Amino acid sequence: AVERTLSIIKPDAVQKNAIGAILGRFEQAGLRVAATKMMHLSRDEAGGFYAVHKARPFYGELCDFMSSGPVVVTVLEGEGAIAKNRDLMGATNPKDAAAGTIRADFADSIDANAVHGSDSAETAAWEIGYFFGQREIFSR
Ligand code: CMP
Secondary structure, eight states: OEEEEEEEEOHHHHHTTOHHHHHHHHHHTTOEEEEEEEEOOOHHHHHHHTGGGTTSTTHHHHHHHHTSSOEEEEEEEEETHHHHHHHHHOOSSGGGOOTTSHHHHHOOSSSSOSEEEOOSHHHHHHHHHHHOOGGGOOOO
């Protein structure tokens, strides 16, 4: 089925000048950019986005890192977009990420891991709504 998923190019990858390279991988894999924007999240905005991880020991550092510099938030659309995006990203920890994945090629650590992607249809809908209104998303 055609799905939508939320991608975030994290501050480390933006700093590395890798926005175009990463969006290019999505497009080359058949995903379409339905919405995209650059933002510098406040610590509270980062904390709200990752509220599901609030009780985890890494939550504070995650919020600090995600508000440390600009990010690119993107709605990707296409057949099986959620799983396809996760395949393209590779494992959360770049040490475990398969060769040729975005995290293997651009990530430095489990915190500075280049990209975020929604992990389910339910999460994707919530995450897209966190950043975008209906009128900012363009299907083709
Ligand atoms: P992301 O997909 O953005 O979702 C939550 C983020 O927390 C994750 O990527 C990692 O960058 C970060 N993180 C830090 N430590 C861990 C951990 N032990 N397990 C999962 N995610 C972690």
